[in-house]
Amino acid sequence: MLQAVVEGLAYGGLYALLGIGFFLTYGVLRRIDLAYGTVVMTSVYLAAMIAASMKLPWPVAILLTFSIGLPLSLMIAVIAFVLVRQDARFSMAATLGIWMVLEELILHSPGRGRGQPVTNPFHTAMLEIGDIQLRVDQILILVLALALAGLVTVCLTHSRVGRAIRVASYDADVAALLGIARIRTLTLATLISAGIGSLAGWSFAMTQSGIDLHFGMWATVKGLVILALGGTRHIGFIVTAALGLGMAERVGSEVIGAGYRDLVGYGVILILLATEAFVRSGERNLVQS
Amino acid sequence: MIGDLVAIAPLFAVSLILALSCYIVLKSGEISFGQQTFFGAGAYASGILTVMFGWPLAPALAAGACAGLTIASLVGISLCRLSGFKFTLMTLVLGEFAKEAFAKIEWRRILNCYPVGPEGPLGFSNIDYYYANGIGKNEQSLIAMLAALLCVVALYVYGHTNSGRRVPAVADDPILAAAVGIRPRTVRLQALAVSGAIAGLGGGIFAHQATFIEASNFSLMVGVHAVAYTLLGGLASVLGPILGTALDIVLLEGLRVVGSYRMVAFGSLLVLMLILRPRGLLGDRNGGPL
Numbered sequence: 001m002l003q004a005v006v007e008g009l010a011y012g013g014l015y016a017l018l019g020i021g022f023f024l025t026y027g028v029l030r031r032i033d034l035a036y037g038t039v040v041m042t043s044v045y046l047a048a049m050i051a052a053s054m055k056l057p058w059p060v061a062i063l064l065t066f067s068i069g070l071p072l073s074l075m076i077a078v079i080a081f082v083l084v085r086q087d088a089r090f091s092m093a094a095t096l097g098i099w100m101v102l103e104e105l106i107l108h109s110p111g112r113g114r115g116q117p118v119t120n121p122f123h124t125a126m127l128e129i130g131d132i133q134l135r136v137d138q139i140l141i142l143v144l145a146l147a148l149a150g151l152v153t154v155c156l157t158h159s160r161v162g163r164a165i166r167v168a169s170y171d172a173d174v175a176a177l178l179g180i181a182r183i184r185t186l187t188l189a190t191l192i193s194a195g196i197g198s199l200a201g202w203s204f205a206m207t208q209s210g211i212d213l214h215f216g217m218w219a220t221v222k223g224l225v226i227l228a229l230g231g232t233r234h235i236g237f238i239v240t241a242a243l244g245l246g247m248a249e250r251v252g253s254e255v256i257g258a259g260y261r262d263l264v265g266y267g268v269i270l271i272l273l274a275t276e277a278f279v280r281s282g283e284r285n286l287v288q289s
Numbered sequence: 290m291i292g293d294l295v296a297i298a299p300l301f302a303v304s305l306i307l308a309l310s311c312y313i314v315l316k317s318g319e320i321s322f323g324q325q326t327f328f329g330a331g332a333y334a335s336g337i338l339t340v341m342f343g344w345p346l347a348p349a350l351a352a353g354a355c356a357g358l359t360i361a362s363l364v365g366i367s368l369c370r371l372s373g374f375k376f377t378l379m380t381l382v383l384g385e386f387a388k389e390a391f392a393k394i395e396w397r398r399i400l401n402c403y404p405v406g407p408e409g410p411l412g413f414s415n416i417d418y419y420y421a422n423g424i425g426k427n428e429q430s431l432i433a434m435l436a437a438l439l440c441v442v443a444l445y446v447y448g449h450t451n452s453g454r455r456v457p458a459v460a461d462d463p464i465l466a467a468a469v470g471i472r473p474r475t476v477r478l479q480a481l482a483v484s485g486a487i488a489g490l491g492g493g494i495f496a497h498q499a500t501f502i503e504a505s506n507f508s509l510m511v512g513v514h515a516v517a518y519t520l521l522g523g524l525a526s527v528l529g530p531i532l533g534t535a536l537d538i539v540l541l542e543g544l545r546v547v548g549s550y551r552m553v554a555f556g557s558l559l560v561l562m563l564i565l566r567p568r569g570l571l572g573d574r575n576g577g578p579l
Contacts, residue, residue, distance in 0.1 A: 032374060083564045089320065090567045093520050093559065096513055100556030108550070217509055221385055228378050263393065266386035273379045274367035 003132050004254040005247055010134055012246025013142030014207065017200035018219055019226035019238040020148055024193035027232030028156065029169050029186065031081050032088060035095040037219030038102045039076060039194070040201035043069030044211050045106055047202075048116035058119040058206075065198045073194030074187065099216070106213055115212040118205040141203045148196060149239045156235075165189045225269050245269075295430060297543040299498045302433035304538050306491030307511070308518040308530035309440050310484040313447075315519055317480040318460030319372065322512045323380030324488045326364075326387035327357035329507035331489025332496035333394060333407060339418040339497070341398045341406050346418055350436070350493040357489020358482050365481040369474050384512050392504035412503030416496050429498060436494050440487050444527050447483060456480050517559050523569020532570055 021040075025033050043065050051061035080094040107113040125136035156162035168175040168185040175182045201219065205211035222245075230241030245265065252264030307328055314321040331353030338349040368379055395409035407413035419429055447453040455476045459466045463473040496502050514537075522533030537555050540546055547554040562569065 079560060079564075084560075084567065087567065090520075090563050092320075093517070094563045096517055097556040097559035097563070099513070100517075100552045100559075104550065104552035104556070108553075221381060221509070224378050225382060228375065260393075263386065263389040266382055266389060269382050270379070270386055273371070273375065273382065277367045277370035277375075277379075 008247035008250030010138035012243035015242035016145035038216035041216035327488035331492030335493030353493030361485020523571035
């Protein structure tokens with residue numbers, strides 16, 4: 001059981017990376033981007049496809065992921081959140097359209113949507129602590145997620161750029177009064193969010209030694225779930241929710257069976273959301289009374 | 290060309306039924322990406338009843354609708370306490386949970402020396418009611434279109450009842466609605482239950498049309514498409530989802546005007562519409578009837 005708990009925590013690092021990307025997109029930029037996971041999948045998929053066909057080393061493939069993912073994210077941000085203006089719901093719906101387009105284009109790419117191999121330089125490396133065995137790649141991802149969470153927190157709360165991002169996304173008028181170049185600031189935030197997404201996508205593909213079309217939807221669902229569990233107040237809650245989810249899924253599948261991992265995970269989230277619904281409505285009734 | 294249109298009639302009917310079930314939830318002011326849950330419940334329930342218990346089609350389809358209604362009502366008790374992003378998210382998680390759950394349904398029964406029933410991840414095959422009863426392709430299309438018509442008429446009638454008139458009122462201003470004695474949560478729960486029944490009926494039609502169903506038939510993309518059809522057509526009336534579904538199924542799938550790039554065309558069309566005409570082709574009269 002202890003092995004399952006530790007493995008779950010290590011796997012939660014991947015969720016934490018995804019969660020940080022979603023935190024920046026939804027919590028800071030206030031965008032419900034349902035194409036986020038698909039954009040990440042597209043950039044990793046295309047980079048892996050090019051790297052495999054040209055026999056490029058894995059560090060170059062990672063750079064390729066960024067060079068595809070960042071401009072793609074920026075383009076989608078312009079289409080869904082600048083050109084579609086009226087309502088946040090319409091922007092969200094526009095990201096649905098983009099999601100469909102990207103998935104179909106991947107199906108028509110030379111890879112035909114089939115799984116693409118991704119090199120995992122740590123695939124045989126294991127760490128043993130007493131009776132517990134851990135994959136080195138998962139430990140590295142967990143450390144990376146924690147480091148990024150700390151860096152993003154410090155950047156958002158203590159740096160001039162981070163404060164400018166928060167003001168620019170919160171109120172355009174205040175940003176203008178303070179002399180903040182809003183478009184440039186939001187572009188930077190979009191790029192940071194896309195960069196973390198690309199990193200999360202590549203980390204996942206590396207641990208699985210490949211990537212396929214299903215990753216996009218999976219990443220979006222998991223990212224949104226972590227966001228719902230952790231909230232948008234503090235990145236620490238996001239990381240805690242991600243690690244908790246990873247652990248709950250792993251322990252749940254250990255108790256009930258490996259085939260039930262996702263069922264248990266979604267079941268836990270449904271129960272948490274339902275509980276929150278009752279608690280929140282109770283709070284509202286109290287306030288009204 | 291006429292032949293193509295007749296061939297896609299069942300697909301159009303099933304897609305329209307699912308879009309109509311999304312339409313009523315959208316009309317209540319929320320976005321649901323989980324209608325495939327009720328759709329799948331209806332598909333499995335009606336399939337099990339005709340294949341394993343020899344029920345006639347009509348009562349089996351009614352039972353499918355009841356399955357959708359029951360699940361929607363049960364989930365709705367907590368779902369309707371949420372709103373906005375949390376509501377949408379819970380429907381999304383519900384859809385994924387249901388997909389995983391459908392893959393675990395394993396119930397076999399020996400009938401005429403052969404085991405029948407859902408086989409978990411291997412899906413549910415031999416839902417052959419139409420073939421066993423000599424119902425041809427044209428009759429199948431007619432049944433599907435009649436079911437879709439029934440849903441359109443039912444929504445129209447519901448929209449003109451006291452209960453149905455409250456749905457857009459709650460979406461428009463829930464606080465004002467509550468102030469005049471309407472209970473927003475109850476109204477939204479009713480709307481969700483009706484949407485569940487409609488989706489369940491659609492699931493039953495789909496299962497008997499396809500003869501084989503599996504969990505991947507009820508993926509998130511199914512719910513996403515249904516929402517997209519409604520948004521594309523607009524929320525002004527039930528004509529909105531009809532128009533949105535027709536654009537994709539008849540124009541892009543049936544007539545294949547863009548070849549195999551249907552989703553690229555449909556996704557681009559949706560984005561373009563949201564930029565140029567965000568309230569859909571037929572618009573969205575706030576507070577208008579269903």
